[in-house]
Amino acid sequence: MSHDLGGDHTVRVFTTQERWNALAHKISAMGDFKPEIILEKASVMAIDPRDEAAISALNADTQPSLITVADGLDLEVIHAFRELAFKADPRHPILLKDTLHPPSDDTDFIDALLPAAMNIGSLLCDGIGDAILIRGEKAPGQSLRLAYNILQAAGTRIFKTDYVACPSCGRTLFNLQSTTQKIRAATGHLKGVRIAVMGCIVNGPGEMADADFGYVGGAPNKINLYVGKTAVKFNIPEAEAVERLIDLIKEHGKWIDAPVGEPVEV
Ligand code: SF4
Structure with a gap:
């Protein structure tokens, strides 16, 4: 399940270990909606893009690190990822998230779909993002369909007509x-x-x-x-x-x- 990220590589779809486990019995039959990378196994570095010291340390590191915006920040998603992309050296691939405040309870699908499409879709259209993760929608299969449909709608990965x-x-x-x-x-x-x-x-x-x-x-x-x-x-x-x-x-x-x-x- 190892995938290269960043540069010209395909934008990949992450899921959490919990959702992977929930789908494990049918992943081989999921065709184009398969989860590709497990968040907890991917060594993702979460950063506050306003933290100049953290950005300096990141950019001083010549080895690429997978980075994302830290959860819980008082920033809008699009603004936060644009700032991260602007400040971080491009050798560091970026994992986009639909929300910085993942819900603990079930949400209505539309309440998850609209911000996910707006936030991740806008960033992909800006050319930002090397992988994506949906957490606003808690249903495992539904969150993956949403992720792939956003990639398709943004023209990032065309996997259906x-x-x-x-x-x-x-x-x-x-x-x-x-x-x-x-x-x-x-x-x-x-x-x-x-x-x-x-x-x-x-x-x-x-x-x-x-x-x-x-x-x-x-x-x-x-x-x-x-x-x-x-x-x-x-x-x-x-x-x-x-x-x-x-x-x-x-x-x-x-x-x-x-x-x-x-x-x-x-
Ligand atoms: S019918 Fe022709 S003019 Fe009317 S919306 Fe379609 S393409 Fe445009």
């Missing part, structure tokens, strides 16, 4: 919700593929970000398909457009068959 859909407007040329659901059902198992679903060709292609494939309304009941930002198939009848999208994904070598069996609930 990523979708970009326009919000729809008066120009939308098909039922965006039901079509997106249909595309998700057909392609949700494709790891690392980004698919854009856009209601019209007026603004859709420009808003597809860096999608690999695009499904874009070209005319009433007609769909254009894109590879990157290039339209490659035009005016496909809507009834067969999802199948043609799958063909296109196959042509470009990005298709795999869906795994047999139900995913394991963690």
Whole structure:
């Protein structure tokens, strides 16, 4: 279970020993939601980023140390980790935490999700963080799903299909919700593929970000398909457009068959 941290290495997901133990009997079946590193076994150095003496001692050490912000400080999470990242030498990888005040009792999932997504997501988008740990959500499996979904949403680790859909407007040329659901059902198992679903060709292609494939309304009941930002198939009848999208994904070598069996609930 040893993983390199920092630099260009993959951002890893930590869990606590207690949660690891709770999941131990099914970790091998947890697929993409596996915990990767146990907090208590990782020698993490907790620092108050305002403590100049501690920062000086850290930076004087030529050996990389895994660092994080100490619990219980009167600092906002984002501010604290930004200050730590600013002051600590970059050779020291940083473990991000969703909260500096982990709850002792069960919390409502939304109360855990929102600060975790805001705090860790913002820091990852700033380019800060080499590993992450969720403690606001106490349920072991749920906390791991939250961790991986934050990594996916921040574009840090893409481990399932990523979708970009326009919000729809008066120009939308098909039922965006039901079509997106249909595309998700057909392609949700494709790891690392980004698919854009856009209601019209007026603004859709420009808003597809860096999608690999695009499904874009070209005319009433007609769909254009894109590879990157290039339209490659035009005016496909809507009834067969999802199948043609799958063909296109196959042509470009990005298709795999869906795994047999139900995913394991963690
Ligand atoms: S892509 Fe087209 S349909 Fe979608 S919101 Fe933008 S203008 Fe409207």
